[in-house]
Amino acid sequence: MKIAVLGAGSWGTTLAVLLAEKGYTVSLWAHRSRFARELSAKRENSRYLPGVRFPSSLAVESEIRDAVCSAAMVVVAVPSQAVRETMLQLTGVDLHGKVIVNVAKGIELETGKRLSQVILEALPSLDASQVAVLYGPSHAEEVSRHQPTTVVAASSSRATALHVQDVFLTRMFRVYANTDIVGVEVAGSVKNIIAIAAGIADGIGYGDNAKAAIITRGLAEISRLSAAMGGDAMTVSGLSGIGDLVVTCLSQHSRNRYVGEQIGKGRSLEEVTGEMSMIAEGVLTTRAVVRLSSRLGVEMPITETVHAMLFDNKPVEEAILDLMTREPKEE
Ligand SMILES: NC(=O)C1=CN([C@@H]2O[C@H](COP(=O)(O)OP(=O)(O)OC[C@H]3O[C@@H](n4cnc5c(N)ncnc54)[C@H](OP(=O)(O)O)[C@@H]3O)[C@@H](O)[C@H]2O)C=CC1
Ligand SMILES: O=C(CO)COP(=O)(O)O
Numbered sequence: 238m239k240i241a242v243l244g245a246g247s248w249g250t251t252l253a254v255l256l257a258e259k260g261y262t263v264s265l266w267a268h269r270s271r272f273a274r275e276l277s278a279k280r281e282n283s284r285y286l287p288g289v290r291f292p293s294s295l296a297v298e299s300e301i302r303d304a305v306c307s308a309a310m311v312v313v314a315v316p317s318q319a320v321r322e323t324m325l326q327l328t329g330v331d332l333h334g335k336v337i338v339n340v341a342k343g344i345e346l347e348t349g350k351r352l353s354q355v356i357l358e359a360l361p362s363l364d365a366s367q368v369a370v371l372y373g374p375s376h377a378e379e380v381s382r383h384q385p386t387t388v389v390a391a392s393s394s395r396a397t398a399l400h401v402q403d404v405f406l407t408r409m410f411r412v413y414a415n416t417d418i419v420g421v422e423v424a425g426s427v428k429n430i431i432a433i434a435a436g437i438a439d440g441i442g443y444g445d446n447a448k449a450a451i452i453t454r455g456l457a458e459i460s461r462l463s464a465a466m467g468g469d470a471m472t473v474s475g476l477s478g479i480g481d482l483v484v485t486c487l488s489q490h491s492r493n494r495y496v497g498e499q500i501g502k503g504r505s506l507e508e509v510t511g512e513m514s515m516i517a518e519g520v521l522t523t524r525a526v527v528r529l530s531s532r533l534g535v536e537m538p539i540t541e542t543v544h545a546m547l548f549d550n551k552p553v554e555e556a557i558l559d560l561m562t563r564e565p566k567e568e
Pocket of ligand 2: 493
C-alpha cells in the first residue's frame with residue numbers, strides 16, 4: 238500500500254518515517270520544491286527533525302498530485318490554517334477509496350470549523366467515512382526515537398478508525414480507535430491554548446499548584462466547548478483530552494508551552510513567534526476559539542485570559558489576578 242504524507246515539518250516527517258519503517262511505500266510532500274530537493278538529496282530533514290534518516294521506501298515529492306494519485310491513504314500534516322488551501326490543491330483528483338487522515342491540531346480561524354469539516358468542505362466528493370484524525374500525546378522528538386507513545390485514531394466510521402489504527406500501529410506506537418471525531422478534534426485543538434497558559438505560569442515562575450489548576454480547569458473548558466459542539470463527555474478523559482493536555486502543558490518539547498513561557502517572561506508575541514521556525518498552533522486557535530465560544534455561549538475564562546495577554550497586551554500579572562478573583566463558583 239502507498240501512503241502520501243502532506244507536509245514535511247517535524248510531525249509529517251516523523252509519521253512518514255514511521256510508516257516507511259513499517260513497510261509502506263511513502264511519498265512525503267514538501268510544498269517548497271527547493272526544500273523537497275534538499276530532503277531527497279540528504280535523506281534527512283535536518284531543519285525539522287535532525288538525526289533521523291529516511292528509509293529507502295520513503296520518497297520526497299514536490300508535486301502534491303503526484304504524491305497523492307496512487308496513494309490509498311493521505312496523511313495531512315500541514316499547519317491547521319493551511320489545511321483548506323492544501324486540500325483545494327487536490328480538486329479533481331480521484332479520491333474514491335482513499336482515506337484522509339488529518340494530524341494537524343487546530344480550529345480554522347475564518348470559519349471556526351474543525352479540520353475534518355474543512356477537509357469535507359474543500360473536497361465535496363469525499364464521504365465522512367473517508368476522513369479520520371490521529372491525535373494524542375505524541376511529540377515528534379520522542380516518536381521518531383521509538384519511545385513509547387499512545388494516540389487515538391478517530392472517525393465517524395468505526396471501520397475507518399480501525400483501519401487507521403491498523404495502519405499506524407507499531408510496537409512502540411500504540412493506537413486506540415474512537416468514533417467521537419468531534420470530541421477528539423475539539424480536545425486536541427484547545428489543549429494548545431491551555432498549554433500556552435501553562436507556559437505563561439512557568440515563565441512567571443509559578444509552581445506546581447498553578448500548573449495543576451491550569452490543567453484541571455483547562456480540561457473543564459475543553460469539556461464545555463466539546464459538549465456544545467456535540468462531543469462525547471467521555472472523550473476528554475482519553476488520550477486526545479487529558480493525555481495531550483498533560484504532555485503539552487509539561488513537555489520541554491512543546492512549542493505552545495514555550496510561547497507561553499516567553500510571554501510570561503515579558504516578551505511580546507511578535508518577538509517570540511518571529512524567531513520560531515516551527516508552528517505553535519495555539520496562538521491562532523486562541524483567536525478562533527474565543528470567537529467560537531462567544532458564538533456558542535460557552536464560558537472559557539482561561540482561554541479568554543490567554544487571548545487578552547496575547548492579543549490585547551494585557552499585563553500578565555493583572556490578567557492572572559483578574560482570572561483568580563472572578564466570582565466564586567461551585568466545582
Ligand atoms: N511536532 C509534533 O510533535 C506534533 C505536531 N502535530 C501537529 O501537526 C501539524 C504540523 O506540525 P509540525 O510538523 O510540528 O510543524 P512544523 O512547524 O515542524 O512544520 C510545519 C511544516 O508545514 C509546512 N508548511 C507551512 N505552510 C504550509 C503550506 N501553506 N502548505 C504546505 N505546507 C506548509 C512547513 O514548510 P516550510 O517551513 O518550508 O514553509 C513545514 O514543513 C500541526 O498542526 C501540529 O500541531 C501533532 C502532533 C505532534
Ligand atoms: O501536539 C503535540 C503533542 O501531542 C505537539 O505540541 P506542540 O505543538 O505544543 O509542540
